[in-house]
Amino acid sequence: MGEYYIRCGACFDGVHEELRENVGILVRENRIVRAERELPCPRGTEVVDLSHLTVTPGLIDAHVHFDFLSNQTGGPGARFLASDEMKTLTLLYNARQSLKRGFTTVRHAGGKISTFGAVDVKRAVDAGLFQASRLVVVAHAVSTPGCHTDASTYFRGNPHLSDALQGLYPNIGSGADFARAAARREIKYGADVVKLMVTGGFASPNDGPEDMQLEEDEIRAVLDVARHMGKPTTAHVYTARMVSLLAELGITGVEHASMLDGAALEKLLANGTYVVPTFVPYEEIIREDREMLDKKTPEFRAKLLKYAAQLRQGRQVLVDAILNTELLAGYGTDIVSLYPNYDCWREFKAWRDSGIPALRTLRAATSDNAKILRRPELGSIAPGQLADLSGWDRDLLEDHEALSHCAFVMKDGRVVDQTEEP
Numbered sequence: 116m117g118e119y120y121i122r123c124g125a126c127f128d129g130v131h132e133e134l135r136e137n138v139g140i141l142v143r144e145n146r147i148v149r150a151e152r153e154l155p156c157p158r159g160t161e162v163v164d165l166s167h168l169t170v171t172p173g174l175i176d177a178h179v180h181f182d183f184l185s186n187q188t189g190g191p192g193a194r195f196l197a198s199d200e201m202k203t204l205t206l207l208y209n210a211r212q213s214l215k216r217g218f219t220t221v222r223h224a225g226g227k228i229s230t231f232g233a234v235d236v237k238r239a240v241d242a243g244l245f246q247a248s249r250l251v252v253v254a255h256a257v258s259t260p261g262c263h264t265d266a267s268t269y270f271r272g273n274p275h276l277s278d279a280l281q282g283l284y285p286n287i288g289s290g291a292d293f294a295r296a297a298a299r300r301e302i303k304y305g306a307d308v309v310k311l312m313v314t315g316g317f318a319s320p321n322d323g324p325e326d327m328q329l330e331e332d333e334i335r336a337v338l339d340v341a342r343h344m345g346k347p348t349t350a351h352v353y354t355a356r357m358v359s360l361l362a363e364l365g366i367t368g369v370e371h372a373s374m375l376d377g378a379a380l381e382k383l384l385a386n387g388t389y390v391v392p393t394f395v396p397y398e399e400i401i402r403e404d405r406e407m408l409d410k411k412t413p414e415f416r417a418k419l420l421k422y423a424a425q426l427r428q429g430r431q432v433l434v435d436a437i438l439n440t441e442l443l444a445g446y447g448t449d450i451v452s453l454y455p456n457y458d459c460w461r462e463f464k465a466w467r468d469s470g471i472p473a474l475r476t477l478r479a480a481t482s483d484n485a486k487i488l489r490r491p492e493l494g495s496i497a498p499g500q501l502a503d504l505s506g507w508d509r510d511l512l513e514d515h516e517a518l519s520h521c522a523f524v525m526k527d528g529r530v531v532d533q534t535e536e537p
């Protein structure tokens with residue numbers, strides 16, 4: 116760390132949806148000191164010449180699952196059967212890959228590590244032990260037996276085995292008291308966000324997106340605990356009905372909301388609830404990409420086909436809201452199959468293919484996500500902000516896959532070595 120003068124080809128500041136030319140950024144230690152057009156370079160300052168690149172704030176992915184390798188599953192349940200140590204190391208591996216690809220911060224939206232390994236990885240990265248994306252952590256979602264995140268259902272043909280495996284996972288249980296205790300434990304051991312598994316899902320083996328998997332008293336219990344402890348809340352949720360209920364109950368945000376309708380959108384807007392819509396996992400059904408659809412597991416594919424019409428309607432509601440309302444919408448990939456978990460660039464393509472302009476998409480991945488993560492010192496290029504910067508050599512405005520190649524990364528005022536393997 117030292118002092119750098121960064122000469123930008125073009126610059127997106129994370130807030131204003133415009134590219135400015137001839138911007139110079141002065142970085143001292145881990146902070147941005149100045150960022151202006153035609154900024155003179157102070158004598159003796161090391162120049163980083165990015166005049167061939169478009170510079171953005173370090174990007175933020177608000178919805179990743181980094182504790183496994185989604186393109187190497189080894190069959191259903193393998194993710195669950197690995198040791199906590201292996202899952203924790205895998206999380207670190209993925210966070211190192213995402214950093215080299217220009218995503219300086221990610222929110223791990225919950226996983227299958229039964230310990231608080233995700234919090235440990237966050238602490239190790241913050242302490243400078245590893246060069247990796249900065250983490251904001253949901254350790255474990257508060258969930259119920261047989262729900263979307265209960266991987267022991269893969270072994271439900273053998274109840275003894277399934278019960279034993281479920282017992283290893285601390286946050287699966289029933290009742291408002293259980294939910295309260297689970298939320299308190301998450302907060303005690305360092306989770307940044309308390310997450311609820313409210314509806315079923317698509318990738319899981321024996322449930323559906325319309326299933327309500329937490330009862331209202333359980334939901335209220337978790338939201339009360341988090342509110343009283345000053346922690347934000349979010350939920351895995353698909354249906355318009357449950358999105359409406361959660362917004363009314365005062366949840367901070369929701370994930371997916373993929374079957375949203377106009378009435379539920381009004382509730383989100385009225386309550387100031389954010390959405391991280393995670394387009395990537397549904398792209399195959401939205402775009403009718405039969406080849407990629409066939410690569411998903413049979414249960415995942417069958418559910419996508421069953422709910423195709425609702426997913427397409429929900430997508431349109433979300434896109435219209437992003438373009439035409441004040442909805443706070445975050446950028447989150449949620450890769451759990453087909454691609455490497457750290458392919459955070461793919462949500463950019465999904466937003467662009469959905470008709471959302473490039474700089475609007477990048478605003479979601481920068482200053483809007485900084486609001487969602489409650490990290491105001493991230494996500495924009497301005498004096499006083501943390502010096503997280505990414506540089507891109509492809510045409511961000513026209514090329515829907517432009518984020519698939521990152522040419523420069525700085526995190527906390529340090530230039531990241533992108534060549535280091537793996």
Ligand SMILES: [Zn+2]
Nearest residue numbers: 178180224449
């Ligand atoms: Zn997810």
